[in-house]
Amino acid sequence: MYSDGEAGAGSPVLLNPGPAGTSERVKNALLRGDLCHREPEFSELLNRLRAALPRALEFPETYESVLITGSGTAAMEMAVTGSVRAGREILVLSNGVYGERLLAIARAHGITAHEVAPDGDQLERWTTPIDPTWVESALAAYPEVDAVVCVHHETTTGLINPVRAIGEIVARHRALFVVDAISSTGNEELDLADVGIDILCGTANKGLHGLPGISFLLCGPAGVARIAEAPMRGLYNNAAIHLAGQRRCEVPFTPAVQICYALDEALAEYTERGGRRARVALYRERAAVVRAGFDRLGLKILVDPPHRANSVSTLRLPERVTYPRLHDELAKRGYIIYAGQGGLAAGHFRICTFGEIPFERLEALEFALGAALLAARD
Ligand SMILES: Cc1ncc(COP(=O)(O)O)c(C=O)c1O
Structure with missing residues (x-):
């Protein structure tokens, strides 16, 4: 079995x-030490990271990385603002919180x-994948659209959108194809290098197991050209x-130097493993382990099986x-879970399997969850 995770x-x-x-x-x-980002050692680190990202994710060498100090939303904003020429428009495909955020960024x-x-x-909108034929119709209706932007894995629910079929259209x-792959880069089934993405948004601290504070774009030749044409x-x-x-x-501004060190190690580990x-x-194996436990506990996953991501399960809260209460009972047992978003907050919760998790703790989750569900019942 894959040995991973060192959480004590x-x-x-x-x-x-x-x-x-x-x-x-x-x-x-983080303890590698202090370093001025104007020194050659930082330039070497930057170059290494910029080359390592497309290589690790198996993108062609024609893809260039742009690193930014900021969370995933910084990459989303950089991608949206850099992908539309003056006087042109954007088409946002939206079926969750992050699609809605992309729309808000464009409008801001x-x-x-569009x-x-x-x-x-909201429940129907957030559990239905984007149908590529809707994209075809919208592009026919709005000829001024310069870029189409889509979330690959909507972390709101754990739903995968069909980006390959959308990309062909x-x-x-x-038009330019921009994909928010912040919660799927390097960890979900689809080989994103194969999808015809012009600008991909990713982050260090989900499937790549780095620390939060750095996100990035991977830009193909058309993406790079468009960035140069977009207005300031x-x-x-x-x-x-x-x-x-x-x-x-x-780098133009002070970068999170030590978080870059952490990403350097995370990418080395990613490759070595x-x-x-x-x-x-x-991630597939983790999904199988935790979902078999959800089944035995009678917990229902919100998203239908063909559209499920491996890394996020949105589960209905049982009656009472x-x-x-469930969060606190599970925290007592050593597991931190996450609330549902928006209208899902009252009746749902999420269990995600990103990052370093010792396999035995994942296998022990079923027992802890069963006990926590009993203890949380009013
Ligand atoms: C698909 C997706 N896009 C964007 C973001 C925003 O990232 P951040 O919270 O790091 O700004 C997230 C965060 O979970 C996400 O899952």
Whole structure:
């Protein structure tokens, strides 16, 4: 069995969707020491990370990384603002909190944004994958659309959108394809390198097992070209400024140096442990273990099996169990779970399996969850 995770017996296991638990090696990277980001050692680190990201994720060498100090939302903002030319529009595919956030980012920057979303109430909208034919119709209806942006794995529910089929339609319409893969980069089944993504948003601290504080874009040639054409929309989260600096082996603003060290170690570990295929297999195995336990406990997963991510399960709360009670009972037993979002908060909770988790603690989850459900019942 894949041996992973070094959370000691006394440390809580994080079953939230990030920041994810990290290995001792990644945590210890913070102690590499102080470093000025204007010194050649930082340039070397930056170059190593920029090259390692597409390599680890098996993207072609034509993809360039743009690193940013900031959480995943910084990468989303950099991607949205950098992908639409002046006077052109964006199409946002939205079936969860993160699709809605992409729409809010576009509108905050005054970019005309059209939304494609499933019909129905919030529960229906958030549990229905985006149908590629809706994208085809919207692109025909809005010829000024310059970029289509989609969340691959909607962490709101644990739902995977069909980005490959959507990408084919976007390419046919000659629009740019931007994908928020923040909770799927390097850990979900689909080989994203195969999808025709022009700009991908990722983060250090979910499937890559780095620390929070650094996120990134992976840009194909069309993405790089578009970033150069997009007007100046903001300064800190500006992809053109970061890309131009990083091509000169510099960063425009003070970076989170020690978090870069941690990402360096996390990527080395990722590769040494067998790379993308091994990480995907690990997450698949984790999903099988925890979901067999959910089944035996009678817990129902919200998203239908064909659309389920391996890393996030949204579960219905049983009768007479509230989330705060269940959270606290599980915390007492060494597991940190996560609430449902939006309208799902009252009746659902989430169990996620990102990051370093000792396998035996995952196998022991069923027993702890069963006991916590009993103790939490009013
Ligand atoms: C799919 C997706 N996009 C974007 C984000 C935003 O990332 P952050 O909270 O790091 O800003 C998240 C966070 O969970 C996410 O899951």
